[in-house]
Amino acid sequence: MATYEEGSLEAALQAGAEAEEEDVDDDDEGVQEHLKDAVEGTLRLKRMLSQDDEAPEFEELGGKKKKAKIVSERSAEDEAKITQLLTQWALLQDRVTRHVLEGMTGEEMTAMIASGYAPDHFNQWKSPPELVHTHVALTREKVGPGSGAVDTIVAFRARWKLGPETEPVLRKLSHKDLRYVVNRFNGSEFALEELVAQAATAEHEESTATGALPDAPGCAMMGRFGRLELIDPLADCAVFGDADLSFAVKLAKHRTALGHVGRVIATTFETLECLRERYSEIDDTIKTLEDHFAEVFHGVDCTRIAVNENFKGLEGKFGCVYYNFPHAGAVKGFFDGHPCVNWRHENLMRLFFRALRSFMKPGGLVKVSSSKQAVGIRYYYICDGALQSEFQHIETVPFQEWHLSKYNRSYGDKRDAYRRPEKGEGYNVQRAEFDMLYCFKYEPSGNAPGPVKIRMPPKFGVLAACTDGPFKSLVGEGKKALATQLYKRFVTEISGEHVG
Template sequence: AGMAAEEVADAELQAALDEALPEEGLEGLEGMEGMEGMEEAAAAEEPAEEEADEDEDEGGDGVEVDEHLKDAVEGSLRLKRLLSRDDDAQPGAKKRKVPYGMTQAQVTKVQKLLIKWGLMPDVVVKHVLEQQTLEELEEIDKCNYAPDKFNMWKSPAELLARFCQEMKERKLPGGGQIDVLSAFKFKWKLDMVADKKLRALSHKGLRYVLSNYDGTTGLDDIITEAQAYEPEDENETINAVPTAPGVSTIGRFCRLELIDPLADAAVFGDANLTFALKLAKHRKALGHVGRVIATTFEDLETLRERYKEIDESIKILEDHYAEVYHGVDCTRIAIDPRFKDMENTLGAVYYNFPHSGAVSGFFDGHPVVNWRHENLMRLFFRALRFFVKPGGWVKVASNMGAVGVRYSYIVGGAIENEFTHVETMQFLEWHLHRYGRSYGDKRDVYKRPDAKNNESYNAQRAESDMVYCFRYAPTGETLGPQQIRLPPTLKTLKQCTDGPFKSVYGPAKDNLAQSLHNRFVTEVSGTHVG
């Protein structure tokens, strides 16, 4: 009787799938019995779909890029093309069999989950599922997770998006404080025995291990080499206090900002330029000769409306031989003429509290808008690969509980672009933390930054602010195309019922969807909104 009931349930699920799948272009699968057969047949058709995707990616974007820098900006241009497709779509145009970047097997699994949860009409839930790999979709299916359709505070799409992110974050180090040894241990999957041995090393020995261990030689052999190693230049900064405890001493280097004195340092997204001022004065006090390149996303006219002291700040920076650039999109510096010939020159890069801008009516974590935050970090680190010198530092400050730019976007975007995670330190322990933070948007007109106690941010727990520290360690291998989180289509926006779309209908809803879509296109083109 139990087997008969299961067969009936399978038949009902199969009937629902047969009814739903033709709309997605899987007409050839109706006659197959069981989900396994459908998924195998779908997987068999994957190569043809991948070839179609590759063909559609070809073509110009109207942007001239030097050949050796194309990879630095390819992801950003591809994102713009994807958003522009909705504008270019003509009535009666041939419909794609499978959504961009997906395989038939993924489409089948998405449909199965939507039917299983009773959420077939929810286009935003469908959009979230379409962003997952086949392995991730299978993991969601196996764990029997289902978003709460009756949650009073979050929509099913928001709950599902958060679950998917937390599932991925289990494979990353945590978002809280992580010392240099814990980050090293996570990278090489070392056990507690190795941890104990390494924590006993002096500064000289631990630095040698961190610099030379590559997994091909036994850890004990490297430790033996480290104990016998004598640096060539004892007066070099990194060789100071060789007998001091290793972990805490290397951590001090990060906190005191003892960077390459000869290399240039760039600051991105510094709206009121107070951090760049702090860095320029710090470098001058240490006798550094490398430039500070201070950038803002906004143009100078907008900055003058928000920060009455901006002209004075620029003058002080220029007195410290810094260069100030406005209207800089950190994901598109490869096509910014002001960064021409700067390849492999940056010894340190800073981006404090990155954010893609608030969208009225949506929380930062909502999947309709959150893709912007994830892509910001992915495209930022891909662009830096061509401008940061090997061994150069990148430091990104953010709150460990941020739901816009999640810590996993920062760490994940760095690792996939060959920036090694060195340490996560508390923001308040950083020598450069006392600067006038700002929102970076219209709120700065009436909420002034306070360099002493950050009163503008008194709703945020200061002890949860972290600085994620990375060093560029290129392997010399060619990386594949930069992965990006796909934006919702215009069709998805028009059918969305979350956020500002809850209370609008008909032409008003279509206009709101078109307006939001236009904003997305403007943002990915490098123009500031808000």
């Protein structure tokens, strides 16, 4: 799953640019110049899929005939490391495991060789490529504050890599002083000690909600703001992926009760017709939202809002955005953590945050909830995707402590047609105490952050060579047919269309 920045995609785009020049305008879909960064990642991934030199002619998948093939520029040294690992593990012919290793950096492979790690060939639950993929993910997740609860001070120290000696200093600060330090520290202009001294003599700002209780304990007070959802009362906010809109209703009522004048933009990925099949109450829910001056948009792909007409004119308007329990959709026969499908979950988070950049106000908040034990949308994907697009991690709140947590959880798929909360069939597929709310603040530097890093999908040949999941009992034409079907699904999803 090589990232574009690691060589293969940039080489591919360069190799194919001249050959498919006439297709570029179609891919750009008329997006405005200032929004091109918000959709660039999905367009590149779409071209990547359509240019797979191992796939059937792309016409068979409902698109245009491919005109360029992907050219890999992985160094000979990295190729040698991949071959060394596969040889050591007796997996030299395993294309799925090779696909996993191709997504690693040279440094990561060197560390893996030195560690002596090897996948268990006799594991009863996971195949070797799954085990390697999980091992890589867990290794990456060792860096950072962890997937569980993280307060303001821990997140602040992790961001600036401050030593343990700063912990007692920060925890002694009042609300006013801690907020002053957190908002102004940039790692270079002033030393932490200088800012702490300045904070003690700084004037108290009474004109905003953040000035409340200035002498209260700093960390506890700043944590209450997030838990009580005291957001910018003037800014608009958006909710993405809200299956039955029950969370949007709770948010709209919350903002109305606080006297906020900013709008609530509620969105669903499904069409209204699909929602009516699954949720008998959906029309009443929409009416409730409209009674609270919220707007409801259907068929919204959160990674492609730059090409959605409903979002035209909303650039720079969002003060807060919510995405509860994101998921790229299940693929029958595969667990979410399998490398043939897990790239979709990682890309979802990276493309989501990149798409938001053009629509967020500086200082705006983004809140993404997920289980800290999730193997689809891993917490690392959320935090890393945010950081790539200049959204800084400011706190992780246990979901049950959040003021807006009590809403009707749903599956977000066909199961909702017959498993509904009012029928005693509430969402119960994970343990509530593991659910977390990951909170981020948009802090643009003024410089372009560079192309979004996204994970390469498996080539058609990798899918066709897979021997587990839904491919376990398939051979010959049946296996090729399923590989073609999945490949077509991936192309369709990247094009922003709902599948399943």
